[in-house]
Amino acid sequence: xxxxxxxxxxxxxxxxxxxxxxxxxxxxxxxxxxxxxxxxxxxxxxxxxxxxxxxxxxxxxxxxxxxxxxxxxxxxxxxxxxxxxxxxxxxxxxxxxxxxxxxxxxxxxxxxxxxxxxxxxxxxxxxxxxxxxxxxxxxxxxxxxxxxxxxxxxxxxxxxxxxxxxxxxxxxxxxxxxxxxxxxxxxxxxxxxxxxxxxxxxxxxxxxxxxxxxxxxxxxxxxxxxxxxxxxxxxxxxxxxxxxxxxxxxxxxxxxxxxxxxxxxxxxxxxxxxxxxxxxxxxxxxxxxxxxxxxxxxxxxxxxxxxxxxxxxxxxxxx
Amino acid sequence: xxxxxxxxxxxxxxxxxxxxxxxxxxxxxxxxxxxxxxxxxxxxxxxxxxxxxxxxxxxxxxxxxxxxxxxxxxxxxxxxxxxxxxxxxxxxxxxxxxxxxxxxxxxxxxxxxxxxxxxxxxxxxxxxxxxxxxxxxxxxxxxxxxxxxxxxxxxxxxxxxxxxxxxxxxxxxxxxxxxxxxxxxxxxxxxxxxxxxxxxxxxxxxxxxxxxxxxxxxxxxxxxxxxxxxxxxxxxxxxxxxxxxxxxxxxxxxxxxxxxxxxxxxxxxxxxxxxxxxxxxxxxxxxxxxxxxxxxxxxxxxxxxxxxxxxxxxxxxxx
Numbered sequence: 356x357x358x359x360x361x362x363x364x365x366x367x368x369x370x371x372x373x374x375x376x377x378x379x380x381x382x383x384x385x386x387x388x389x390x391x392x393x394x395x396x397x398x399x400x401x402x403x404x405x406x407x408x409x410x411x412x413x414x415x416x417x418x419x420x421x422x423x424x425x426x427x428x429x430x431x432x433x434x435x436x437x438x439x440x441x442x443x444x445x446x447x448x449x450x451x452x453x454x455x456x457x458x459x460x461x462x463x464x465x466x467x468x469x470x471x472x473x474x475x476x477x478x479x480x481x482x483x484x485x486x487x488x489x490x491x492x493x494x495x496x497x498x499x500x501x502x503x504x505x506x507x508x509x510x511x512x513x514x515x516x517x518x519x520x521x522x523x524x525x526x527x528x529x530x531x532x533x534x535x536x537x538x539x540x541x542x543x544x545x546x547x548x549x550x551x552x553x554x555x556x557x558x559x560x561x562x563x564x565x566x567x568x569x570x571x572x573x574x575x576x577x578x579x580x581x582x583x584x585x586x587x588x589x590x591x592x593x594x595x596x597x598x599x600x601x602x603x604x605x606x607x608x609x610x611x612x613x614x615x616x617x618x619x620x621x622x623x624x625x626x627x628x629x630x631x632x633x634x635x636x637x638x639x640x641x642x643x644x645x646x647x648x649x650x651x652x653x654x655x656x657x658x659x660x661x662x663x664x665x666x667x668x669x670x671x672x673x674x
Numbered sequence: 675x676x677x678x679x680x681x682x683x684x685x686x687x688x689x690x691x692x693x694x695x696x697x698x699x700x701x702x703x704x705x706x707x708x709x710x711x712x713x714x715x716x717x718x719x720x721x722x723x724x725x726x727x728x729x730x731x732x733x734x735x736x737x738x739x740x741x742x743x744x745x746x747x748x749x750x751x752x753x754x755x756x757x758x759x760x761x762x763x764x765x766x767x768x769x770x771x772x773x774x775x776x777x778x779x780x781x782x783x784x785x786x787x788x789x790x791x792x793x794x795x796x797x798x799x800x801x802x803x804x805x806x807x808x809x810x811x812x813x814x815x816x817x818x819x820x821x822x823x824x825x826x827x828x829x830x831x832x833x834x835x836x837x838x839x840x841x842x843x844x845x846x847x848x849x850x851x852x853x854x855x856x857x858x859x860x861x862x863x864x865x866x867x868x869x870x871x872x873x874x875x876x877x878x879x880x881x882x883x884x885x886x887x888x889x890x891x892x893x894x895x896x897x898x899x900x901x902x903x904x905x906x907x908x909x910x911x912x913x914x915x916x917x918x919x920x921x922x923x924x925x926x927x928x929x930x931x932x933x934x935x936x937x938x939x940x941x942x943x944x945x946x947x948x949x950x951x952x953x954x955x956x957x958x959x960x961x962x963x964x965x966x967x968x969x970x971x972x973x974x975x976x977x978x979x980x981x982x983x984x985x986x987x988x989x990x991x992x993x
Contacts, residue, residue: 401788416767416789424749433743437770446785448735449768451756466765469720470735595944602946625914627921627946 357398365398366391417648418448418467420460420477428618428637429478432495435641436476443649448472457481464488474648479506479540491651495644498539499660505651506660507644509635511540514617515547517667519555521631522585522613524674528558530576530583532593534566541589544617548587564589569596577604585613585673591620591632598626598672614672628671635665676717684717685710736967737767737786739779739796747937747956748797751814754960755795762968767791776800783807793967798825798859810970814963817858818979824970825979826963828954830859833936834866836986838874840950841904841932843993847877849895849902851912853885860908863936867906883908888915896923904932904992910939910951917945917991933991947990954984 359377363370368387375381376391383391394400417440421429433449440447448470450463460480467475468490475490479497482488487503497506522529529552536542545561552559560583564572573596576586588594594616601608608614608628616623619634640663647661678696682689687706694700695710702710713719736759740748752768759766767789769782779799786794787809794809798816806822816825841848848871855861864880871878879902883891892915895905907913913935920927927933927947935942938953959982966980 401784414789424743424752425746427744427746427749430743430746430749434770441770446789447768449766451753451760465720470733470765592940599944621911622941622944625918625941625945 357400359400362391362394362398362400365394413473414471415444416446416448416470416472417645418450418464418470418472418475418477420450420452420463420475422452422478424451427620428635429496431637432641432644435638435643436645437641438638439642439645439649445473452478452480457483464490464492474652476644476648491648493644493648493651495640496540497660498543499662500539501660503658505647505658507640507647508660508662509540509640510662510665511543512547514633514635514665515544516551517633517665518544518587518615518617519548519551519557521615521667521669521673522587523555523557526557526585526613528560528583529585529587530579531559531561532564532572532576532586532588533561534589535563564593569593570600573597573600577601577606580604580606580612583612585615587615589617591616591618591622591630594630594632594672595622595626598628598630602627608672609674613674616672619666619668623668623670626672631670631673632668633665634668636663639663676719678719681710681713681717681719684713732792733790734763735765735767735789735791736964737769737783737789737791737794737796739769739771739782739794741771741797743770746939747954748815750956751960751963754957754962755964756960757957758961758964758968764792771797771799776802783809783811793971795963795967810967812963812967812970814959815859816979817862818981819858820979822977824966824977826959826966827979827981828859828959829981829984830862831866833952833954833984834863835870836952836984837863837906837934837936838867838870838876840934840986840988840992841906842874842876843932845876845904845932847879847902848904848906849898850878850880851883851891851895851905851907852880853908854882883912888912889919892916892919896920896925899923899925899931902931904934906934908936910935910937910941910949913949913951913991914941914945917947917949921946927991928993932993935991938985938987942987942989945991950989950992951987952984953987955982958982 363373424430452459457480475492479494493505495507499508533545534541569592577600616630616632619632623630643661682692743749771778776799794811798813812824814826818827852864853860888911896919935949935951938951942949942951962980
């Protein structure tokens with residue numbers, strides 16, 4: 356394999372001149388450029404990306420932190436990010452943060468910096484006070500918190516409100532299952548649910564459920580099923596588990612109680628009954644995060660958040 | 675930020691000595707090592723991964739090509755790969771090949787090489803004759819083809835045979851839906867299906883279906899539903915679509931016909947009836963691919979393929 360030095364020697368020019376031609380940066384005489392390009396072609400020279408990084412300070416890599424891929428929500432966010440990276444000829448360095456521990460995120464971000472990524476897109480975590488990411492960084496799946504971090508938030512308030520509207524017909528009392536309110540996105544959504552329930556004068560009971568065990572949450576819901584006539588639950592896999600358990604117990608949805616999930620997971624179309632839910636548009640979240648990051652990399656310093664619209668989807672688990 | 679030169683100057687040693695200490699390579703006097711480590715700690719020096727790559731010829735990055743993440747099969751393969759990378763302190767550079775076009779794969783692999791990855795794990799594609807990947811490379815989701823490429827194959831023959839066994843009770847004629855037989859993994863599976871059907875003297879009809887439209891495939895199946903009493907279809911989303919369409923038409927599964935999918939997708943648990951299927955153990959496929967790659971990176975030159983066992987899962991769509 357020829358090196359950049361070989362090309363320079365064969366063309367009778369300096370290494371810096373070859374570099375300028377490869378990287379389309381700085382002025383070079385047209386005759387020189389033509390000559391160098393011809394030699395590059397003849398020798399099948401391939402510029403080494405790592406060496407180019409040291410020259411250019413651009414790696415053309417983005418670091419992405421994602422909690423896991425088994426949740427199709429995140430898979431679709433990545434798909435959205437990827438669609439923007441591809442157009443810009445960027446690669447994705449991906450790190451999986453299997454823990455919600457903030458220090459794991461900081462570790463992944465440090466590792467990205469050591470690989471000279473040009474920017475970082477991470478799922479939400481709570482950084483230390485006054486933390487300043489020295490590399491352009493966008494946080495997705497975040498609550499709408501006002502600070503110096505650029506956040507891409509789902510419209511959790513509208514999501515909560517629309518969940519209530521989906522089950523509001525003929526309803527007297529609602530079971531609201533939720534993850535810990537210490538999670539900012541959950542707090543935003545649950546606050547909006549309660550506000551809308553109060554506005555419509557609908558009674559409710561709140562129940563915190565396990566973050567890892569939808570089966571247990573379904574048992575808990577069905578065990579007290581005579582005390583409510585609708586369930587708003589944390590997401591679609593939790594709702595699908597309730598549908599399964601209801602069938603096992605001979606309980607009819609929506610006749611005995613209505614049910615609404617969250618996310619518009621592929622499951623919703625195939626459960627019986629099909630599942631009413633809220634679509635967070637994860638592909639658009641990913642696209643928006645990446646588009647925003649490229650703006651920051653080009654010098655944009657604004658720190659306002661982007662709020663992504665949510666769409667209620669009415670199916671057969673609600674009236 | 676201090677550089678490696680600063681550390682060397684402060685410690686009164688050469689840059690090469692600092693490098694040896696950082697990279698745990700070569701001998702250094704214990705007193706020198708202690709002194710340099712102390713200075714590294716005091717100055718909060720972080721070795722730059724890109725610069726280390728040029729020194730060490732190791733980037734500690736693996737390139738992964740994946741068709742897409744919307745299919746949970748691939749998400750689980752990545753998860754399995756990731757579990758091995760994490761243990762070895764490696765990062766994943768991921769490229770999405772949205773096309774089955776071989777040249778797209780070669781492009782992604784070239785891009786990985788430019789980023790100096792230490793190894794590559796790619797989903798199956800057909801490379802040019804006598805293609806020699808100069809970087810250690812493992813192919814997953816591949817047929818069991820004997821050549822110089824290390825392939826991780828699912829046991830497609832057993833998968834085909836077990837599909838038949840799942841529907842073999844009281845069956846007279848089977849509809850076998852499949853993707854084009856030009857795909858080597860499909861060919862392996864369908865050949866085993868036909869062999870087992872013949873062995874058991876069960877009549878069948880073969881039908882090639884669209885690779886992108888499970889809805890259309892479900893219509894085609896239901897339109898001729900009086901001609902068979904079992905369906906073996908391409909994968910679980912295709913089977914879920916058949917369940918949905920059967921319900922719409924008032925057809926009962928398994929009473930009117932039995933149905934078996936492929937992959938053990940999360941959908942299988944939530945359809946009504948639940949879906950019998952074949953589990954390919956995608957997490958194990960990913961783990962095996964990564965473990966094998968690390969062996970190759972350590973000098974192993976064997977080219978035999980690894981065959982991953984499949985597991986039939988009996989649920990309520992079959993007797």
